[in-house]
Amino acid sequence: MFDVSIERLVRGGHLEESRAARTQFLWDEIRRLKRDKHAFIPAHNYQVPEVQAIADTVGDSFELAVRARNVDARLVVFCGVRFMAEGCYTLAPHLPVYLPSQRALCSLAEVDADELEERQEFLRGLGRKFVTMTYVNTYADVKALSDACCTSSNAVRIAERLAAPDILFVPDQNLAYQVAFKTKRTYLPPPDPHAFHPKEYRERIEPLLREGERQGLVGNVFAWEGACHVHHNMTVADIATIRRDDPTAVVIVHGEVRPELQQAADEVMSTSQMAKYVETHPEKTRLAILTECGLVVRLELEHPEKQFYKPCRLCEHMKAIDLENVYLTLRDEPPECRVTVPEEVRAGAARAMERMIELAT
Ligand code: SF4
Known part of the structure; x- marks a missing residue:
């Protein structure tokens, strides 16, 4: 929980004075509606402070995923981006989960499940013994094709605990590097986005695979071509x-x-x-x-x-959530804000997320 006053936000330059009265009204209304409707509001660490202040819990994607499993509430209004709200529904499908803005997406999460299946087939064709590790910043159809999910807080630990020399790491190429470096595997750079040519890619990685073997490394991390535009820049x-x-x-x-x-x-x-x-x-x-x-x-x-x-950067997807749309979503429960996943996909994604929680704790 994040405790801050309106006055402190104004003094710190985080809230315009002209918005102070409206913000106080929204805080009061959201807190009243939360009580009346028995609602639960999780917020990601990247939300603006006035949104974090009305949340029941604030954390990173792993913490929010774990908490979603044991929520005692009638509904959830998720202050984060779509893959997180989807992850919440995946682990707690008995709860209606709402995302206050349709613009709260994620540039990293846009992975095509068909392309992932093609890459898995390619690695099988090379005779590689691999597992697919998927960062939680993906949608349920991609998670469902994975052996385990991970977040940035537990990726190394999960890679160490999965019993396979090779890892196909989806989608963040930079986190893939960290996993390779810390688990003593060869980092195999990704192909260009949407330009996977099996023959070219194979010719590019074969010398790296041989060099890793010569050095006696544990295995390899095949990086996917994704990146978060906020961090990658x-x-x-x-x-x-x-x-x-x-x-x-x-x-x-x-x-x-x-x-x-x-x-x-x-x-x-x-x-x-x-x-x-x-x-x-x-x-x-x-x-x-x-x-x-x-x-x-x-x-x-x-x-x-x-x-x-503060050489930090703003994520416009995270900032699509504000107090106004949290309030309206909680008040009206608009059907277009409700996040669901087809059951057969959800079950596969839940398996990969549960595996993450089991291996990380
Ligand atoms: S900060 Fe990057 S990874 Fe996080 S939601 Fe924004 S685009 Fe996605």
């Missing part, structure tokens, strides 16, 4: 500027940034790991956190004693 120059201006600041990056940024940073973490790090390291007073701005803004409000450098 961050640059090494962002880190170099911070290092130049304040060499003692701690630089923490998200696992979705490019490999060269992961190498240049002090830590690579998920959003909730970042929040925990800030909380449990009182001696670290100057930090640069490279992820979406929503988390950094909340950390600033929670830790006024610390200084945060």
Whole structure:
């Protein structure tokens, strides 16, 4: 839970003064409706602070997925993006789950399930013994084709616990790099987006496979060609500027940034790991956190004693959720905002998500 006052939001420049009265009205109404309707509101760490403030729980995608399983409520209004609301429904199909905006999508999650089946077939044709690990930032049809899901907080642990030398990692190519690096596997870069040519790809990866074998590595990570536009557009120059201006600041990056940024940073973490790090390291007073701005803004409000450098970026999909559409969704329960998945797909996706929870905890 995130506790903040309107006055603090205005003082910190996070809310225009002219919006203060309306925000207070929306907070009061949302809290009243939540009680009356026995509703549950989860919010992702990237939501704006005034939305995080009315949530029942705030966290990263793994935490929100785990909490969705045991929700005691009559309905859920999910403050995040569509794949998260879908994941909530996948694990708690007895609950009506609503997403307040149709624009709350995710550039990373757009994976074509047919293309995934083609890639799996290709790897089988090469005789590879592989598992398919799917980041939760995907839709249910892709999750259903996977052996296990993962998030940035548990991808390495799950890769270590799955008993297969090779991993087809879908869809984030940068997190795939982190998994390969930390589990001592060869990282096989992805083909160009929507341009998978089996022969060309095979010619490109074969020397890398041979080199990995020569070095005695555990196996290989075949990266998919996806990337989060928010993190993928961050640059090494962002880190170099911070290092130049304040060499003692701690630089923490998200696992979705490019490999060269992961190498240049002090830590690579998920959003909730970042929040925990800030909380449990009182001696670290100057930090640069490279992820979406929503988390950094909340950390600033929670830790006024610390200084945060902000080479963060906004995700317009996350910012499609606001107090106005949360209020209207909770009040009216509009059918077009309800998120469901066909049962046969949901069951497959649930299996992969449950496997993640089992392996990660
Ligand atoms: S920050 Fe990136 S991964 Fe997260 S919802 Fe936005 S586009 Fe998707």
